Amino acid sequence: MTDHTLKAFDDEIVELRGLISEMGGRAESAIDRAVEALSRRDLDLARTVVAEDKRIDELEIAIERLAVQIMTLRAPMADDLRETVAALKIAGVIERIGDYAKNIAKRVPQISRSSKIEALSVLPAMAELASDMLRDVLNAFAARDWQAAVEVSNRDRAVDDFYNSIFRTLLTFMMENPATIGEAAHLLFIAKNLERIGDHATNVAEMVYFAARGEYMPDRERGEPAV
Amino acid sequence: MTDHTLKAFDDEIVELRGLISEMGGRAESAIDRAVEALSRRDLDLARTVVAEDKRIDELEIAIERLAVQIMTLRAPMADDLRETVAALKIAGVIERIGDYAKNIAKRVPQISRSSKIEALSVLPAMAELASDMLRDVLNAFAARDWQAAVEVSNRDRAVDDFYNSIFRTLLTFMMENPATIGEAAHLLFIAKNLERIGDHATNVAEMVYFAARGEYMPDRERGEPAV
Numbered sequence: 406m407t408d409h410t411l412k413a414f415d416d417e418i419v420e421l422r423g424l425i426s427e428m429g430g431r432a433e434s435a436i437d438r439a440v441e442a443l444s445r446r447d448l449d450l451a452r453t454v455v456a457e458d459k460r461i462d463e464l465e466i467a468i469e470r471l472a473v474q475i476m477t478l479r480a481p482m483a484d485d486l487r488e489t490v491a492a493l494k495i496a497g498v499i500e501r502i503g504d505y506a507k508n509i510a511k512r513v514p515q516i517s518r519s520s521k522i523e524a525l526s527v528l529p530a531m532a533e534l535a536s537d538m539l540r541d542v543l544n545a546f547a548a549r550d551w552q553a554a555v556e557v558s559n560r561d562r563a564v565d566d567f568y569n570s571i572f573r574t575l576l577t578f579m580m581e582n583p584a585t586i587g588e589a590a591h592l593l594f595i596a597k598n599l600e601r602i603g604d605h606a607t608n609v610a611e612m613v614y615f616a617a618r619g620e621y622m623p624d625r626e627r628g629e630p631a632v
Numbered sequence: 633m634t635d636h637t638l639k640a641f642d643d644e645i646v647e648l649r650g651l652i653s654e655m656g657g658r659a660e661s662a663i664d665r666a667v668e669a670l671s672r673r674d675l676d677l678a679r680t681v682v683a684e685d686k687r688i689d690e691l692e693i694a695i696e697r698l699a700v701q702i703m704t705l706r707a708p709m710a711d712d713l714r715e716t717v718a719a720l721k722i723a724g725v726i727e728r729i730g731d732y733a734k735n736i737a738k739r740v741p742q743i744s745r746s747s748k749i750e751a752l753s754v755l756p757a758m759a760e761l762a763s764d765m766l767r768d769v770l771n772a773f774a775a776r777d778w779q780a781a782v783e784v785s786n787r788d789r790a791v792d793d794f795y796n797s798i799f800r801t802l803l804t805f806m807m808e809n810p811a812t813i814g815e816a817a818h819l820l821f822i823a824k825n826l827e828r829i830g831d832h833a834t835n836v837a838e839m840v841y842f843a844a845r846g847e848y849m850p851d852r853e854r855g856e857p858a859v
Contacts, residue, residue, distance in 0.1 A: 473717055476703040490700055497724055576817060580810040586803050590820060597821065 414479045421471050421492050422547055425499075428464040429543040432499045433536050435461070435506035436602060440532040442510055443595065444525070446518045454510035461503035468496035483619070488549075491616035495546065498605050498612075502539060505598040505605075515591045522578055522585060524571050524592050528599070531567040534560065535599045538606035542613060551617040558610040558622065564603030571596040641706045648698050648719045649774055652726075655691040656770040659726045660763050662688070662733035663829060667759040669737055670822065671752070673745045681737035688730035695723035710846070715776075718843035722773065725832050725839075729766060732825040732832075742818045749805055749812060751798050751819050755826070758794040761787065762826045765833035769840060778844040785837035785849065791830030798823040 435454050442450035472493040475481060481489055516525070538557050545553035572593065579589045614622040662681050669677035699720040702708060708716055743752070765784050772780035799820065806816045841849040 469717070469721075473703065473713065476700065477707045477713060480704045480707065486700065486704060490696070493720075494696075494724065497721065572817075576813050579806065579813050579817075583807045583810055586806050586813075590799075590803060590806075590817075593817060593820070594824065597824075 410479065414475070414481065414485075417471060417475050417479070418485070418488070421468065421475065421489070424464055424468045424471065425492055425495060426543065426547060428461060428468065428496060428499050429539060431457070431461050431464070432502045432506065433540050435503055436509075436532055436536040436539070436599075439506045439509040439513075440529050440599075442513050443516065444529055446513065446516065448514055451510040451513035455507050458503050458507040461500060465496045465500040469493055472496075484616075487616040487619060491546070491612045494612050495543075495609050498609050499539075502602050502605050505602050509595050509598050512591045512595055516588050520585070520588055522575070522589055522592060524575050524578070524589075524596065527567075527571060527574075528592070528595060531564065531571065531596065531599050534564050534567065535602040535606065538564070538603055539609075542606050542609045545610070546613045546616070549613075549617045551614045554610040554613040554617070555622065558607045561603045561607040564600055568596055568600035637706065641702070641708065641712075644698060644702050644706070645712065645715070648695065648702065648716070651691055651695045651698065652719055652722060653770065653774060655688060655695065655723060655726050656766060658684070658688050658691070659729045659733065660767050662730055663736075663759055663763040663766070663826075666733045666736040666740075667756050667826075669740050670743065671756055673740065673743065675741055678737040678740035682734050685730050685734040688727060692723045692727040696720055699723075711843075714843040714846060718773070718839045721839050722770075722836050725836050726766075729829050729832050732829050736822050736825050739818045739822055743815050747812070747815055749802070749816055749819060751802050751805070751816075751823065754794075754798060754801075755819070755822060758791065758798065758823065758826050761791050761794065762829040762833065765791070765830055766836075769833050769836045772837070773840045773843070776840075776844045778841045781837040781840040781844070782849065785834045785841075788830045788834045791827055795823055795827035 435458065438450055439454045441447070442454060472489050475489050476486070479485075538560055542554060542557040545551070545557060575589050575593050575596070579586050582589075611622045662685065665677055666681045668674070669681060699716050702716050703713070765787055769781060769784040772778070772784060802816050802820050802823070806813050809816075838849045
């Protein structure tokens with residue numbers, strides 16, 4: 406590559422990282438606000454989260470376009486190629502995380518203001534674990550820090566444990582209060598969405614690891630999704 | 633491109649299509665067999681579906697590698713570039729569909745042999761709709777047939793309607809039979825997995841449309857995921 410193409414390439418990689426960072430920030434915020442809307446039964450906030458998911462989708466398209474442009478015009482090698490492919494794939498994962506947050510927000514109107522289901526008070530802590538995983542794994546991507554990525558993937562077990570506990574609690578609650586089964590089913594799905602966000606953050610961790618090292622994260626360090 | 637590179641490029645595109653077709657066939661079969669395992673409570677078949685998901689994951693890696701190789705070495709233009717990017721993204725979606733099928737298979741041991749939950753007899757028909765969508769949208773990709781892709785995306789509504797009906801039926805059943813709530817919750821998630829497979833087939837339809845036409849499928853033809 407000439408100095409000129411090298412400069413253009415570096416600019417594009419910086420732009421790509423910036424887009425991933427913006428997209429990730431929006432997805433984190435969507436998770437946090439969806440669960441806040443749920444806790445406060447704030448229908449306006451829930452609608453905002455749903456509406457703003459469009460912006461996350463647009464960012465995915467922008468990232469894909471730029472990553473493909475880099476691959477076809479710059480034909481990057483080794484580390485740079487792996488980082489570009491990782492950016493493309495990570496954008497796809499963040500888009501799905503945005504969808505999970507949107508799905509949580511869409512369920513808010515199904516939960517009555519007077520609901521006494523105890524899982525409701527536990528979900529924000531679970532959401533924080535998942536949202537922190539997303540933030541930290543994107544920082545690991547920006548820093549090309551594969552050790553930080555492994556650390557994030559190890560935290561998925563805590564999210565799975567949270568989910569299993571909420572699942573059992575909700576089933577017990579349903580059995581004892583059959584009238585609340587409708588609401589409780591929506592909370593089951595919300596907990597499942599958060600559990601899936603943890604899985605997806607773990608997938609991103611695997612992509613960061615591969616981009617940084619050129620080999621796949623060993624299986625014993627990878628989380629298997631919970632049933 | 634020289635005749636020689638053109639030939640190599642054509643060979644690679646043919647190989648890419650072949651891999652997508654094999655991967656898609658495996659995912660379809662995984663859906664069908666997971667639901668068959670559920671209907672017959674066949675734990676051996678369920679374990680086979682779980683074990684064979686590894687092969688689907690390996691095919692995703694092979695497709696990604698080949699698509700990136702085509703983009704960086706051949707720098708394809710217009711239609712060919714869109715098809716290559718679509719193949720890369722479709723492989724990611726099929727991988728997730730495989731995960732949904734695996735997740736259904738993993739839940740089979742949670743449903744007792746004597747279960748009388750009526751949703752069980754309806755799930756195979758719903759699975760067939762979703763599995764047919766996947767088969768037809770991959771045929772549309774192979775044929776670069778955007779009209780067939782639109783037709784598949786329109787069928788997602790039927791899958792959503794099925795899901796909503798099963799959701800209501802299961803909730804009623806749970807209220808009337810609190811002792812079955814555990815099993816019924818697993819069936820709720822299985823129905824949700826099938827509904828998500830329909831959404832993902834719709835996403836593939838949008839990718840096929842874009843690859844063939846160079847513009848996005850109009851919104852009115854796109855299915856919004858159900859809550």
